[in-house]
Amino acid sequence: MSQMKTAIVYSHSAKKTALVANQIKAMASMKGIEDLNVDELSVEKLMDYDRLIIGVSTWFDGELPRNWDELVPAIEDLNFNNKKVAIFGNGNQVGYPENFGDAVGIMADLFESLGAEIIGKTSIEGYTFEASRALRGKFLAGLVLDFENQHQLNEERIKKWVNGL
Numbered sequence: 001m002s003q004m005k006t007a008i009v010y011s012h013s014a015k016k017t018a019l020v021a022n023q024i025k026a027m028a029s030m031k032g033i034e035d036l037n038v039d040e041l042s043v044e045k046l047m048d049y050d051r052l053i054i055g056v057s058t059w060f061d062g063e064l065p066r067n068w069d070e071l072v073p074a075i076e077d078l079n080f081n082n083k084k085v086a087i088f089g090n091g092n093q094v095g096y097p098e099n100f101g102d103a104v105g106i107m108a109d110l111f112e113s114l115g116a117e118i119i120g121k122t123s124i125e126g127y128t129f130e131a132s133r134a135l136r137g138k139f140l141a142g143l144v145l146d147f148e149n150q151h152q153l154n155e156e157r158i159k160k161w162v163n164g165l
Contacts, residue, residue: 005048007034009041010055011067016090016147017055020158024053024088027162038067043074050083052116053165054142056107057090062099062133064106078114085111086120086165087142088158093129094149101144105133108141118142120165126153 008025010017025033033053036045046052059065064072087108091101108118121139127146134140143161145154 003032004050005034006032006051006053007036007046007049008053008055009036009038009046011039011065012037013039014055014057014065016145017057017088020088020090020145020154021053021055023155023158024162027159028165038071041071043071043078046075047078052083052085052111054085054087054107054111055089056087056103058092058096058099058101058103061096062102062106064103068103068107072110075110075114080111081115083111083116084119085116087111087118088120088161089142089144090147091129091132091144092148093127093146097128097130100127100129100132100134100146101140102133104140104142104144105135108134108136120161122157122161126150 008021010021056068087104089104093100112118120142122143
């Protein structure tokens with residue numbers, strides 16, 4: 001049986017997302033996580049992996065960053081059946097309480113619609129926001145970190161999330 005291949009995919013130029021990605025890699029017990037830069041990624045490359053850890057921050061009023069926004073149309077035609085996808089991202093629950101971490105929800109909706117199993121949901125406990133596309137009942141579709149307002153909670157949240165994957 002072949003070894004499960006895992007990649008962590010994010011923009012290497014997004015400083016906070018890259019910081020979190022490096023913390024995830026350091027904490028993850030999964031050896032051999034391949035590090036992929038979304039800015040240079042072909043969609044065909046995504047299909048080489050059984051498990052994807054996707055890093056995406058929310059821009060403006062709940063939008064995807066440009067690098068992901070440009071890649072999504074090409075992803076929409078792919079089949080992600082039998083693939084597991086975990087998503088992490090950044091948001092600001094004080095500055096943008098009506099669309100906190102929306103990009104995590106946008107990506108979860110996309111990959112779920114293509115057959116992927118979304119893993120790594122996190123409790124909304126400890127967060128204060130009005131609305132989020134990442135919201136799934138009392139959970140978020142992935143790990144959402146708030147560097148602006150709760151940076152002191154990031155390390156513990158990352159550790160708990162990685163251990164749950």
